[in-house]
Amino acid sequence: MEKIDKLDKIASVLGEKKKIALICHINPDGDTVGSALALYTALNKLNKKADVFSSDELSPKLKYLPFSDRFNISREIKYDLAIAVDCGDKGRLGVMSEIFDAADTKMCIDHHKSNTLGSDYSYIDPSISSTAEIIYSVLKKINGLTFDRDIATLLYAGMLTDSGCFTYPATTAQTLKIAAELHACGIDAADIAYNIFKKKTxxxxxxxxxxxxxxxxxxxxxxxxxxxxxxxxxxxxxxxxxxxxxxxxxxxxxxxxxxxxxxxxxxxxxxxxxxxxxxxxxxxxxxxxxxxxxxxxxxxxxxxxxxxxxxxxxxxxxxxxx
Ligand SMILES: [Mn+2]
CATH class of the missing domain: 3.10.310.30 (Diaminopimelate Epimerase; Chain A, domain 1)
Structure with a gap:
């Protein structure tokens, strides 16, 4: 029950804020990037100004993801809300911690067991296999938001990355239910798995x-x-x-x-x-x-x-x- 209330709070803070920075962790992986870009896509659909930031360049395989070219475009420093996505501590924000520190309100959405990042609002659940799975639950709480193919692709890619293609023990019935729902949004699951997980030079x-x-x-x-x-x-x-x-x-x-x-x-x-x-x-x-x-x-x-x-x-x- 408490978890559900907390998700409502996170969703309502997202609803109130207009200018939002989404920050990935250093050496970004499919979970932090998929999660941040899914939020970015959703917030744009809600007519908010959202920007995505990453201290490090995305690896070539992550450039497969929709909107992966939108990182670090904005030169703004000051945001109503900054969200650290899939990031357990300040150091993991890299140089983008400057944006986190400067924001009026700070939020942290994460699933790392050892999370030490201080913020005004946080949703941290180490039992969930990926941050993308938490982002799914947050987005579900936002009235009037429908999941399109891009949001589904981004969340699916994040879930796939951190669950080891649904093979790690943190993969639950709920993980697979969400994956099925995302699948039904018209994603190309085989193509995502190949590009994000298997493909190598x-x-x-x-x-x-x-x-x-x-x-x-x-x-x-x-x-x-x-x-x-x-x-x-x-x-x-x-x-x-x-x-x-x-x-x-x-x-x-x-x-x-x-x-x-x-x-x-x-x-x-x-x-x-x-x-x-x-x-x-x-x-x-x-x-x-x-x-x-x-x-x-x-x-x-x-x-x-x-x-x-x-x-x-x-x-x-x-x-x-x-
Ligand atoms: Mn993660």
Missing amino acids: KNAFELEHRVLSRTKFFAENRIGIAVFFLKDFEETGTGQEDTEGLVNSIQSIDSVTAAVAVTEIDALHYRVSIRTKEPADASDIAAVFGGGGHRLAAGCRVGGCLEDVLEKIVKAAKDRLD
Whole structure:
């Protein structure tokens, strides 16, 4: 009951405000972009001024999404309302935190377990598989709004991204019901799945092949770690956006309960992406290094030389698997 009241409140605040900024998290994924653009499309249909912002450029696959060319067009700083979409903390807003800070009213719509972003209104539910699924529920509360093919495509893409094509445990009967309703709006589900989830360049395939072949295993093969070096990107002509998905390949190994992808930022700094199987909690492992995320998918940054970084990660993971 309380959740429903809160959704009503979020929807009514959206109804009151006229000039609204929607801000995605850094390294934007299909959930933050799909969610922000679905809101953007809906608010435009309601004749409001909405702008979408992202600190980082969208990866090529996300440019498949309708209105993905609308990011960072406005030079405005001052908004009636700024909404942090799918973003658990201030740092994740990147340089766009300036717009969030300057807004008269701040709102946060998110599903990260470790959300520390302060705001006037928030709807945070870590039990929901994607922020897009929450946005669906918010938009359903707005009178007079009909879902068109674009809104449905954007929400579906967000849901697909964060539910791992409806395979992760947070996928519920409600998730699938919403997906069915969006499907009925005339979306091309196969095309969305291919473009957002499966499609990769041959260079990205070569990067994956090279990095996967060096995967190291620890703790009786329960922990698998692969490292992306800067030279791997240089030599294969790939970038950060091509690292997605590799950790899931390690995760699919039957003995593995914690799969880790480590990406070199420079010789002494590494970005770490962690996937776990129940009952291991990825966000607990990431929290050791000041990171966060979800129960089964989390991330952090770890400093030091690679050897030390790997040792620290293995220890942190092992302590939480036993
Ligand atoms: Mn998300």
